[in-house]
Amino acid sequence: MTINNNYGVLLVNLGTPSEPTTAGVKQFLGDFLHDKRVVDMTRWLWCPILHGVILPIRSPKVAKLYQSVWMEDGSPLMVYSRRQQQTLQQTLNVPVVLGMTYGEPSIQSGLQQLQQQGCKRIVVLPLYPQYSATTTAAVFDRITKDLKKTSELPELRFINHYYDHPDYIAALAQSVDTFWAQKGQPDYLLCSYHGIPQRYADNGDPYPEHCHQTTVLLAQSLNMAREKMSMSYQSIFGREEWLKPYTEATIKSLAEKGIKRLDVMCPAFSVDCLETLEEIAEQCKEVFLEAGGKEFNLIPCLNDSPPHILMMESLIKQHTQGW
Template structure:
């Protein structure tokens, strides 16, 4: 590039970036870190769509006065103290490293919708590294406005701030991709084979949302139901062997039913004393799986008379999961690579 003037800004070789995105995590489990994280999360209109004039005073003066303490205690119980971070952060880093090894032809990094590293900071870093094309990959198998859509919102907002905006693509939901279904079925099959006492039923527990969102057109509920069906078909099981339920209910309005915490207790009362639970809506173990499922939901089952409760971990950095994600990413990069 001898024709470039000496005072010209440096020109980097063009690169393709793949930016993974997950929900997020607080930087610590103390009150102020939890408050900052929860404030950002619960202020997202995709998550809580109440009018701001009504919601923000309640959030800032009542909810965030107490909830950071209880949420912080829950995070402390699962915290990766050796690395000083949440399990979601540790696992996402491991997934990113594994995918970078699978996809050496592109730059792979990750961001969080809430907390750090922020979407904007990672888009900026990719652009500065020379990425003129970026594929954004929300790590949510099923689309929902409160997950996939809000992650895309943050990505597009970050791109608009770039002086030299890259060409961009967003990866779609992937719950019915054969490689993902196969990886999910493999994880269940391996767990089942390792159990001395075989469960009477498998509960597929998905993160919940207000029923009102379904009635307004959010397809998440239908995608979850189909995920369960595809998993059952891949395992070759009868319909009554897998149940679909929803967890993490928040607020006074009705959410998608049945609620997992109530459903597992009812199973125990019906004589289903041995159950397993899997969380197909989560790509990595987090507070909702490690603390809520393995804590609150387990306790509800045992208090109702249940005997054996087995939580089957998320796909995390399982080799079949990484290969499935790599295949999905390569398909979305067609025409660029």
């Protein structure tokens, strides 16, 4: 094989079950919830709870939720991530492969594909705009673990975050403007971010600060009055206190205060997935309407939209200067 001294790109997202079945979800959740970056409890305490209680009870329920959003070509997260990978490869004209922290295609397979294509230099782009140890650092852990099996290490550049990147904020703002051009403006805009335990933030995880800054910059870009826009945290799990305010409680409160039309967007998610299409667009919509609201809209994630691909291209070129 001819050695290619150009760089390659590894796009990384969280992952998804391979199929919307109890078995598929159980395997995926088992891998995900075994990661100490995600759940840092002592293993001898956590593993019996995970395997004896959580996986048997949650897997059938979550499988039904996945079935409600499953697309013809797979889970939404995988379908949109594949589109991102294919479009970005055409745009950059360099090898771009997809790897998932949990499930398939794995990060290890992604690294192997790039090395088989002769890439001596690899830029890793975790598709998490706001850094968290539970997501971005988990990607780094997997990469270092997988590369222990490799004799010749590639030169790596790792993109830590892009929560305040001008092109990212512009892409978010353009998605909102496009949606409002079609639907009109709402009474209120809520930015819902995936939550993490409050304890993680207390121990130094900068995630909440990143989420706050994204929201501030987006409000400025939209010229949005802050009394008509705020942020919250979704996907709460377990009894431990997580970052507040919680999305569901916030949505209920807004309806009770007289907000009739609410638009919600999820800036921490690079693609639409179970947490946006089912948790927000279905569950939270129901909460809003039952509390007295009249119209509820989910503004789609950036997915493979041209502004999002442009942002990725800009980010990668910025981090590969000198290559």
